[in-house]
Amino acid sequence: MRVIGLISGTSVDGIDAALVELDGQGYDLTVELIAGLAYPYPADLRQQILALCAGEAIALDRLAALDDRVAQTFAAAARALIAQAGPADLIASHGQTVFHRPVGRPVPPEQGPARLAYTVQLGRGVAIAQATGLPTVSDFRQADIAAGGEGAPLAPVVDLCLLSHPTEGRCVQNLGGIGNVAYLPPWTRQTPAPKVLGWDTGPANSLIDIAVHTLSGGTLPYDVDGAWAAQGTPCLSLIQRWLEHPYFTQPPPKSTGRELFGWEFFNQCRQAAQGQGLSPDDLVATLTEFTAVSVAQEYRTFLPALPDRVLVSGGGSHNPVLMARLQAHLPEIPVQPTDAVGVSASYKEAIAFAVLGYWHRQGFPGNLPSVTGAARAVVLGHSSSVPPLP
Structure with missing residues (x-):
């Protein structure tokens, strides 16, 4: 069909x-x-x-x-x-x-x-x-x-079929507006399907997109190639404050959206950034780092074990700064787009x-x-x- x-x-x-x-x-x-x-x-x-x-x-x-x-x-x-x-x-x-x-x-x-x-x-x-x-x-x-x-999230069951591996444990991380993960234990197709874990990890591109759209006066919809983030310096104290949001201590199953990580949350972030004297580039860099740190923290908090490989899809997979920061926070694990194993990260x-x-x-x-x-x-x-x- x-x-x-x-x-x-x-x-x-x-x-x-x-x-x-x-x-x-x-x-x-x-x-x-x-x-x-x-x-x-x-x-x-x-x-x-x-x-x-x-x-x-x-x-x-x-x-x-x-x-x-x-x-x-x-x-x-x-x-x-x-x-x-x-x-x-x-x-x-x-x-x-x-x-x-x-x-x-x-x-x-x-x-x-x-x-x-x-x-x-x-x-x-x-x-x-x-x-x-x-x-x-x-x-x-x-x-x-x-x-x-x-x-x-609903994609993890399809991730199991398309992206599981007989000897590797894998995380399939989608970085759309909101991030979501599927944790796939090793699976040989001759055995019953394993227990898959999955949940929304929090913001991915939603806050970054809002920031760039706002700070560019509406001329840019997103941070093309991570250019804004690459020129800024993240504010680590703000990231630690944002990570205190109750969503990040709530155990899975859990899901979220712009209702939590949308305009209201961004306005709070922007006010805090202004209080710290951050430039527009610094704010975008801080929100990008926040996404990467939150994903890695969710893994370390809620997974039974860290995966052998992280495969990334969605718009965030095309942001080299975001991908590099995610790799930096998971240094022992290869972080790659799903294209590397034959599944289109874009689609x-x-x-x-x-x-x-x-x-x-x-x-x-x-x-x-x-x-x-x-x-x-x-x-x-x-x-x-x-x-x-x-």
Whole structure:
């Protein structure tokens, strides 16, 4: 089956689209990336999404219009990929997250059930199906949430299939807007799948992107090639203060988003930086170092053992300063982009949702309770299709 995976992450820098050839059943899977493309959001649409993520109030009719426009843009990305690489049988769309609330703390039975997680992704699947004429799987997080999970992260199960090794323990670290990790023990395919751990490690590019966009007067969306960070000097005392955030002591399973590490957190960081007399370059360097330190600290705090190798995907894998600082904080472990082992660092997350859509069609569970905290493994996604015209 040829499946298009679509996702736009918390950086809101556009839609990653991957056309993937899939064969096999369950974890016994062969995956070939046929083509990928990065489809940018129109500037005004990106600003609307970012404003909503930052907590701007919105009327329901405007929210509906924004949802439709995101879906149409996702459909346009799929059509562009088809025009480039040929037909597809199925679309699997994660959509655009604009709000994520993790699972609430357990409460005594007499106080009622624990609060479920809540998450909102724009770009409804039925509109994508209507615009493309292709069956579309979407709403991947809801079934895991209904089973008591965080609904995130969902990629670790696909990382297990694509990136595990028979003798190496590996961490697969995605550095999108938010960072997330999958810890993969060694696995020979002749044995049952091992217990995979995974969680959101905290901010990756979200704070860096906000800083560069703000400090450049809106002319730059992110720190291209780490140029700003390379010219600055990190303030270690501020990093230690930021690492005192309660999220970093909360044990997994856990997930987060711009609700914690977005504009409000950045404004606090900026005020603290101004109090220390930091230049714009210093602030970006400090936020970059903060990301690297927080990832390494999460590993040392919550992993049963450090991995033999760290494989990095997402936009952060293209930031040489961030990659170098992560390597500096894990000096005994090779830190490489996933490209080094044959999986595209740019499109790994889109590939993951193509696989989850394929598993949805097979009726195969796509979550890992050890990662999301769900009570059981469940089939993920909701299927939308357009009936043929008479």
